[in-house]
Amino acid sequence: xxxxxxxxxxxxLTDSGLPAEVVTRLSARFSxxxxxxxxxxxxxxxxxxxxxxxxxxxxxxxxxxxxxxxxAVDRGLAVVATPRDDERIVIxxxxxxxxxxxxxxxxxxxxxxxxxxxxxxxxxxRNFGEPMRGADIAFSSDLPAAAGMSxxxxxxxxxxxxxxxxxxxxxxxxxxxxxxxxxxxxxxAATIENGSGFRELPGERGVGTEGGSQDHTAILCCxxxxxxxxxxxxxxxxxTLALPxxxxxxxxxxxxxxxxxxxxxxxxxxxxRAAGAVLDKWRASTGRQDDTxxxxxxxxxxxxxxxxxxxxxxxxxxxxxEQFLEESTSIVPSAVDRLAAGDLDRFGSIVDRSQxxxxxxxxxxxxxxxxxxxLARRHGARxxxxxxxxxxxxxxxxxxxxxxxxxxEKWQNAYRDAxxxxxxxxxxxxxxxxxxxxxxxxx
Numbered sequence: 248x249x250x251x252x253x254x255x256x257x258x259x260l261t262d263s264g265l266p267a268e269v270v271t272r273l274s275a276r277f278s279x280x281x282x283x284x285x286x287x288x289x290x291x292x293x294x295x296x297x298x299x300x301x302x303x304x305x306x307x308x309x310x311x312x313x314x315x316x317x318x319a320v321d322r323g324l325a326v327v328a329t330p331r332d333d334e335r336i337v338i339x340x341x342x343x344x345x346x347x348x349x350x351x352x353x354x355x356x357x358x359x360x361x362x363x364x365x366x367x368x369x370x371x372x373r374n375f376g377e378p379m380r381g382a383d384i385a386f387s388s389d390l391p392a393a394a395g396m397s398x399x400x401x402x403x404x405x406x407x408x409x410x411x412x413x414x415x416x417x418x419x420x421x422x423x424x425x426x427x428x429x430x431x432x433x434x435x436a437a438t439i440e441n442g443s444g445f446r447e448l449p450g451e452r453g454v455g456t457e458g459g460s461q462d463h464t465a466i467l468c469c470x471x472x473x474x475x476x477x478x479x480x481x482x483x484x485x486x487t488l489a490l491p492x493x494x495x496x497x498x499x500x501x502x503x504x505x506x507x508x509x510x511x512x513x514x515x516x517x518x519x520r521a522a523g524a525v526l527d528k529w530r531a532s533t534g535r536q537d538d539t540x541x542x543x544x545x546x547x548x549x550x551x552x553x554x555x556x557x558x559x560x561x562x563x564x565x566x567x568x569e570q571f572l573e574e575s576t577s578i579v580p581s582a583v584d585r586l587a588a589g590d591l592d593r594f595g596s597i598v599d600r601s602q603x604x605x606x607x608x609x610x611x612x613x614x615x616x617x618x619x620x621x622l623a624r625r626h627g628a629r630x631x632x633x634x635x636x637x638x639x640x641x642x643x644x645x646x647x648x649x650x651x652x653x654x655x656e657k658w659q660n661a662y663r664d665a666x667x668x669x670x671x672x673x674x675x676x677x678x679x680x681x682x683x684x685x686x687x688x689x690x
Contacts (some may be wrong), residue, residue: 248642249354260296263682264471265418269321276387277687280327280341283385291329293412297405298323298681299396299463301496301643302634303474304582304601306574307609309459310441311522312480312539313575314512316582317465318473318490318680320498324401325687326386327365327684328409334378334389336406338364341387351379363399364406366454370439371410374448375421391674395635397462399454402686404436404466421447428480429530429683433463457519458636471682476583480539480666486583494646497655499662501615502672505640515636518611525558532557538570541575574601593644595630602632609613611637615662615669622661 260270276467277294298319331337336349340360347361351372354568356365365382371651372379378619386405388575390398416422425446426432437460442453464482476486526540537543544550553570560565585594602620606612616633619642623631628644635641646654655675663670 254433321681330413336634395640502669503639
């Protein structure tokens with residue numbers, strides 16, 4: 248007998264542009280999640296696929312108004328949610344076999360990973376009024392955790408989608424006046440994470456990181472089989488281009504967790520604060536009030552040199568400014584141009600420069616990610632770079648699909664020889680650019 252849930256999932260997943268093998272895997276995960284919600288009416292259950300993302304180039308540019316080239320991936324969170332009759336979220340992480348019960352009044356989450364859904368609940372309650380109707384949420388993720396692929400932002404977006412549906416928020420005037428499309432939703436989701444306000448919607452305590460909206464934009468606004476260049480603050484789509492079918496990304500998750508807590512979070516925030524300090528010095532020296540570093544740079548051809556003079560007493564800020572300037576104004580546009588022209592050799596050289604800047608000026612790389620990027624190029628990748636917040640995480644390598652399995656094996660073996668400790672926890676897999684978050688089942 249046909250399984251209606253499985254048939255529906257497979258149809259929606261196929262229509263999204265996901266490959267057949269991914270559809271098969273995800274359909275089984277969704278059917279398992281729906282089975283956990285059988286205690287409620289089947290018509291109550293809503294399901295989403297929320298992907299992870301790859302940042303191709305554009306390291307630490309978004310919160311300063313810069314550019315990045317990104318894509319969603321064909322891995323992510325399978326999420327099933329049913330509305331509750333009270334204000335609680337009961338959320339289950341299948342992989343961790345961990346469940347958390349949350350209320351907007353909670354000061355701290357019962358388990359660390361639940362900080363992300365709790366932050367969403369608090370913010371929505373502040374912006375749209377309490378009590379916020381809760382939801383039972385179960386999710387299953389095949390993203391490597393704390394690997395720089397935005398698994399935490401994906402969890403926040405999954406919670407945002409579930410609570411928005413449960414409370415019919417998109418039908419409210421306040422929502423319609425402030426969130427008009429997916430780009431707006433991505434920007435709002437980013438402010439939930441970093442704690443800042445969005446238009447008429449005041450901020451609330453975030454998760455402790457001071458990042459921008461790149462991750463949320465990639466998750467909500469990219470397209471299957473395509474790469475997209477965005478600029479930020481405000482978020483704008485600048486270019487979209489297809490990744491040739493014969494190419495895939497192989498991801499090497501280093502085994503060193505890029506976890507935004509403690510000292511690693513401080514390192515991450517230091518990069519964001521340095522960009523803000525450059526802008527502050529520019530404002531102080533000129534009396535201008537540009538909203539972002541990117542806006543300041545764009546205000547005139549002489550501005551970059553003026554900024555250099557304003558920060559010449561701070562070598563750390565000089566490094567941060569030069570990395571931002573080259574990454575946002577040269578590397579991202581050039582990478583888009585070379586990919587569009589099919590010039591993979593030049594594209595690879597441009598990406599190498601981005602990686603070099605991350606190592607030498609941004610200084611968010613560790614020996615393991617540096618080794619992964621270099622080993623990938625040595626073993627034949629057309630381009631390779633670390634991505635994400637840094638201080639751990641993953642490296643992408645662009646390779647021909649027909650050689651991907653052999654390449655991944657060689658890359659993994661070389662990494663094991665170079666860093667045997669970290670390699671015990673490393674993960675290697677291939678992915679194509681995937682669709683944005685979408686509803687797999689709606690009511």
